Amino acid sequence: MTTAAEFSDLMAELNSLGESFWAGEAEIAREFLMAAHAPKDHVHWLMHQCYRELRGPGLLDRPSSRTRWIVDNIAAGLPAAETVEGRTQLQYQLHQIAEEFDHYKLYADILEEITGKPVLMEDVRDLSLPSDKVIEALRVKLYAKDARLAGLAYDFTEGGGAGIFYAQGALDTDDPLLLRIKKVGRYIYDDEVPHGQHGVTGIELALSTAEEFPKIREMIVEICRERLRMRAEMHNTTISEERIGEIEAGKIEPLKPFED
Amino acid sequence: MDAHRKAELAADLDEMGRRFWAGEAEICRHFWGQPRTSEEQAHWLRLQVYKEMYGSGLVGNPGGLIRAFLEELRDQVGDAETKEQRSEFERSLRVLREEYNHYKLFADVLETATGQPVSNESLKGWQLDEDKALQAVRQRIREQEGAFGELAIMFTEGGGSAFFLVGRDIKGDAISEEIARACNIVYTDELEHGEHGALDLEQELDSEEEWTKARELITEICQQRLRMRYGMFAIPVDETRIAEITAGEIEPLPVA
Numbered sequence: 001m002t003t004a005a006e007f008s009d010l011m012a013e014l015n016s017l018g019e020s021f022w023a024g025e026a027e028i029a030r031e032f033l034m035a036a037h038a039p040k041d042h043v044h045w046l047m048h049q050c051y052r053e054l055r056g057p058g059l060l061d062r063p064s065s066r067t068r069w070i071v072d073n074i075a076a077g078l079p080a081a082e083t084v085e086g087r088t089q090l091q092y093q094l095h096q097i098a099e100e101f102d103h104y105k106l107y108a109d110i111l112e113e114i115t116g117k118p119v120l121m122e123d124v125r126d127l128s129l130p131s132d133k134v135i136e137a138l139r140v141k142l143y144a145k146d147a148r149l150a151g152l153a154y155d156f157t158e159g160g161g162a163g164i165f166y167a168q169g170a171l172d173t174d175d176p177l178l179l180r181i182k183k184v185g186r187y188i189y190d191d192e193v194p195h196g197q198h199g200v201t202g203i204e205l206a207l208s209t210a211e212e213f214p215k216i217r218e219m220i221v222e223i224c225r226e227r228l229r230m231r232a233e234m235h236n237t238t239i240s241e242e243r244i245g246e247i248e249a250g251k252i253e254p255l256k257p258f259e260d
Numbered sequence: 261m262d263a264h265r266k267a268e269l270a271a272d273l274d275e276m277g278r279r280f281w282a283g284e285a286e287i288c289r290h291f292w293g294q295p296r297t298s299e300e301q302a303h304w305l306r307l308q309v310y311k312e313m314y315g316s317g318l319v320g321n322p323g324g325l326i327r328a329f330l331e332e333l334r335d336q337v338g339d340a341e342t343k344e345q346r347s348e349f350e351r352s353l354r355v356l357r358e359e360y361n362h363y364k365l366f367a368d369v370l371e372t373a374t375g376q377p378v379s380n381e382s383l384k385g386w387q388l389d390e391d392k393a394l395q396a397v398r399q400r401i402r403e404q405e406g407a408f409g410e411l412a413i414m415f416t417e418g419g420g421s422a423f424f425l426v427g428r429d430i431k432g433d434a435i436s437e438e439i440a441r442a443c444n445i446v447y448t449d450e451l452e453h454g455e456h457g458a459l460d461l462e463q464e465l466d467s468e469e470e471w472t473k474a475r476e477l478i479t480e481i482c483q484q485r486l487r488m489r490y491g492m493f494a495i496p497v498d499e500t501r502i503a504e505i506t507a508g509e510i511e512p513l514p515v516a
Contacts, residue, residue, distance in 0.1 A: 070330060071330075074327055078380060081363070081367070082377050082378055083371075087363075087364045090364075091361060094357050098350075101349065101350060101353055105346045108343075109343055112342070112343055119341055121338050121340075
């Protein structure tokens with residue numbers, strides 16, 4: 001039987017692990033943003049972030065998404081509207097979709113200003129990176145292994161602790177484009193951080209034995225490592241396996257909370 | 261038509277509207293002015309939940325207001341490609357969330373009052389005769405007057421939030437407190453809709469005839485709104501009082 005103190009230590013370890021990976025995602029974004037770039041160099045990552053903001057909630061069709069859940073619910077005669085729990089769930093899903101679209105809009109508006117062209121859905125729809133495909137395959141594998149633990153692990157890692165938004169929001173710059181990115185990043189970071197906390201709480205509530213801890217830790221590490229590769233690819237760079245190992249080992253400063 | 265005359269007519273119509281909203285508030289105060297049983301509260305809550313789900317004919321979708329919004333959004337997202345289209349989609353999402361939230365607030369109170377889930381099947385039968393008549397008035401105006409009629413309908417939408425204005429102050433038991441909380445949220449949201457209606461009229465109407473016609477249409481809708489409020493609270497319709505309110509024998513609801 002795991003004592004409360006032991007359990008608390010395990011959670012602290014998991015939190016610390018997460019914080020290292022979130023800082024890793026921020027490091028990748030910060031290195032890109034701090035290097036000299038022409039506005040058009042930002043198009044690649046902005047397009048991919050637009051893709052992610054739309055695909056996440058299922059506004060670009062994907063199975064098991066929030067949007068799919070609502071569409072299926074409508075087709076079934078809106079049974080969610082009949083109970084207190086269902087109504088709350090529907091309200092939550094609508095809130096999340098609206099928030100993700102808001103984030104998409106913020107980036108798409110910057111993109112449109114850079115390119116002078118509309119952000120066409122046909123250009124965004126099929127943007128998945130090779131690393132996205134790896135992440136998708138990993139999701140299938142982990143859910144097949146243990147759907148409950150995988151669900152908790154994905155809740156925990158969702159958004160990567162908002163690391164890239166943190167990096168944007170923390171930019172020290174007077175460049176007009178970067179100032180816009182900074183403003184958007186900070187806005188989204190403030191939206192996203194409670195999601196991460198939701199994931200931590202989910203694990204705290206759902207894990208009852210210490211035996212499950214190494215399994216979920218392993219899943220989280222696998223997901224986060226792939227997320228680092230994806231963030232690097234998104235920013236037109238690569239990350240070495242050595243640096244990934246260092247990040248996992250905590251050889252990185254955790255993100256400091258914004259002071260304002 | 262010069263701007264001065266337009267402003268004069270707009271102010272006149274605004275005051276007329278506020279007299280009707282005061283009439284709605286009067287009916288609400290009459291009902292809530294004494295302690296009510298859960299079943300008495302459930303009577304009006306059923307219609308309110310129906311109205312939040314089906315919009316009382318504000319949209320043509322037989323599946324209701326919320327479903328119409330959801331389906332519209334599903335179709336709209338593929339076109340959100342320019343800054344304007346993205347803003348439009350964002351606005352639609354905001355309206356949907358607001359409308360759904362209103363439904364949820366009252367459905368939750370109804371469930372507290374009755375102890376029963378709000379079944380979609382039952383909900384379809386909760387529209388009262390007076391509300392059906394209001395729906396028919398709107399539909400006829402929409403068909404006969406087109407966009408002009410739509411302006412009149414929009415002006416009257418929500419009845420100046422008088423119902424929620426009164427409801428947010430009720431107290432005395434747990435259900436009343438829950439109703440007050442719900443009304444307070446909806447009151448804030450709905451006020452904005454009313455302001456849009458008045459602004460739209462001022463922008464669109466250009467002749468004395470149009471203002472007179474708008475006044476007639478709005479009067480007809482508002483009178484039926486009063487009958488709907490009586491029916492909602494299971495109070496016999498008082499045509500004498502409706503005539504008095506139409507004649508201006510009531511203080512206008514103060515501007516919020």
